[in-house]
Amino acid sequence: MKKIAIGGLLLSLLMSLFLSACGKESPGTLTVYAGLYEDHAIKAMETFQKQTGIKVNYVRMSNGEILSRIRAERNSPKASIWFGGPADTFIQAKTEGLLEPYVSKNVEAIPQEYRDSEGYWTGIYVGSIAFVSNKTWLQEVGLQAPQSWEDLLKPEYRGMISMADPRSSGTAYTTLATLVQLFGEDKAFDYLRQLHQQNVIYTTSGSVPGRTVGMGEVGTAVMFSHDALKFYKEGFQNLIIGFPTEGTGYEIGAVGIIKGGPHQEEARQFVDWALTKQAQELGKQVGNYQQLTNRDAVAPEEAIPLEKLNVIPYDLDWAGQNRERLINKWTTEVLGVGKGKD
Known part of the structure; x- marks a missing residue:
């Protein structure tokens, strides 16, 4: 009788753990809304997951679609990271209270003109x-x-x-x-x-x-x-x-943290990672040719520097507001x- 009781208890515990796991997302899994190309997003997610052990889900959308999704979910955010797309849309999201400020430990590698002074968004490409x-x-x-x-x-x-x-x-x-x-x-x-x-x-x-x-x-x-x-x-x-x-x-493609999103600590780790030289250089491995914002990152040879163009003094804050x-x-x-x- 004892053996049957112990076995029944173990089975009960195992079933309880199984049903609990099926009913919710694995702890620490980040959901990312990505404005990058699909191939660039996949490479970034795979590399971040491999280097940190943090699991990642992502959804690829255009920037306006991402803003609309975050607005719709503001009372119960499903994602934690907004990764890629022009920063003027991030600025609008900031004014609407949809982003969480975070000044990364790696921010000094990014020139001031490519980042928000309060940490609501940081540029990763141009x-x-x-x-x-x-x-x-x-x-x-x-x-x-x-x-x-x-x-x-x-x-x-x-x-x-x-x-x-x-x-x-x-x-x-x-x-x-x-x-x-x-x-x-x-x-x-x-x-x-x-x-x-x-x-x-x-x-x-x-x-x-x-x-x-x-x-x-x-x-x-x-x-x-x-x-x-x-x-x-x-x-x-x-x-x-x-x-x-x-x-x-021109655009400054950015990364930011969605306010109230799950797993904020993992989200901050993602931003830290996205600002590094190694992370920014991933795009050219899959055929993406932006200029990069990290001072030490080497942009693709094919990328067209702004310095060679007649660019206007683009007022990013005005554009966002x-x-x-x-x-x-x-x-x-x-x-x-x-x-x-x-």
């Missing part, structure tokens, strides 16, 4: 807005690659331009904020309305236009130069990358949504 054109298409229509923002208004470009939608894409919002800072708000929105009349093809993701240009489905895209370099290296060697003579803007207003204005005044137009 990339510039570019014109990306299909060389074959340009030859067929007798055009040179666009040299200026005004070039995109030429009749030959009608129906052959693609860019992302700023409501979902950080790339597209960087473009919108660039034009407003470059030309002033009134002139920029007048330009955007004219550009819309060119039958622009809008996409959810900022990188998708590069692939459609490479396949010859459209002639020119407005997108980040490092995304275009990725497509070029993957075989779309009919791509031509150029930059507007009037000036262009005005993001919601400018996107709403673009939606109503350019798309005509909310004005009785389709």
